[in-house]
Amino acid sequence: MALLAVDLKEGTKTVHAEAERSKFVKYFFRGEITPATYGRFLVSLYHIYNALEEALEKNKDNENVQLVYFPTELNRKAALEEDLEFFNGPEWRDMLLTPSPAQKAYIDAIRRCSESQPELLIAHTYVRYLGDLSGGQILAKKLQKYNDLPEGKGVAFYNFDRIENKNEFKEMFRIRLNQVEVDEATHKAIVEESCQAFIRNIDIFQEFDHELEGLPLTKKEQEALDAAQAAETAAAHEAVKTGASTSILSSLAPSNLFNSLASAVGLKSGA
Structure with missing residues (x-):
């Protein structure tokens, strides 16, 4: 059985590519997400992290979950509350009252993992x-640049001030992933859940599609996306031809959620 960190990376390429084609991510990188829209997007993030961090705390004694449980370093709920108030004002909690369909589906998925198979929470920690x-650090810079934010304001979510060296921490996290001891079926289920988590992220993005208007893709962007689509189609046909028994999502290979997009538009990633 392959190392879990490797399989998680290799198993999410297709959904990474799909995420990078979303309007929301594309427009975020181009500075076309308004502060009002971003403020509403933060509501989605809050629902996700509130559910995830509650589930991780509940299952922190699980010997596999505890390998990737770093509440001091990673928890985002408090940072999100700070950003939510900055973008939406002191009444931001009123925006939480009725979760959207995509938000509810994401919350339900995390809670289902928590109750039925806690090891699947590992997939959600990896994705989020x-x-x-990695890519989130690029987004913070874009957010500040295009919205002329006051120093240190509105980007608390991306500020991991309890982590001294992000690259070293990420490497340690991957080592911990490889120390997870589960049977082959659970190993595959963790990889598949990571793919599903990416798809739920895409569903969140798509809830904002009706708000997004902007310039058409540049020629370079369109060529990059066309090439990615062609590669995915070829891989899918090959998987069918060879009679692969696992799903395409869990058998193809990945990148960081935002790194492929960064490469497509000529940006550099610190991941």
């Missing part, structure tokens, strides 16, 4: 926290 420590 490693993404925040």
Whole structure:
């Protein structure tokens, strides 16, 4: 059985590519997400992290979950509350009262893992926290640049001030992932759950599609996306041709949620 960190990376390439084609991510990188829209997006993040961090705390004594449980270093709920108030004002909690369909589906998935198979929470920690420590740092810079934010304001979510060296921490986190001891079926289920988590992120992005208007793709962006689509289609046909028994999502290979997009538009990532 392959190392879990490797399989998680290799198993999410397809959904990474799909995420990078979303309007929300594309427009975020181009500075076309308004503060009002971003403020509402933070509500989605709050629902996700509130559910995830509650589930991790509940299952912290599980010997596999505790390998990737770093509440002091990673918990985002308090930081999100700070950003929510900055963008939405003191009444921001009123915005939490009725979760959207995509928000509710994401919350339900995390709670289902927590109750039925806590090891699957490992997939959610991988998708959320490693993404925040990598591509999320690029997003913070974009957010500040295009919205002329006061120094240190509105980007608490991306500020991991309890982590001295992000690259070293990410490497340690991957080592911990490889120390997870589960049977083969659970190993595969963790990888599949990570793919599903990415898909739920895409569903969150798509709830904002009707708000997004902007310039069409540049020629370079369109060529990059066309090439990615062609590669995915070829891989899918090959998987069918060879009679692969596992799902395409869990058998193809990945990148960071935002790193592929960064490469497509000529940005540099610190991941």
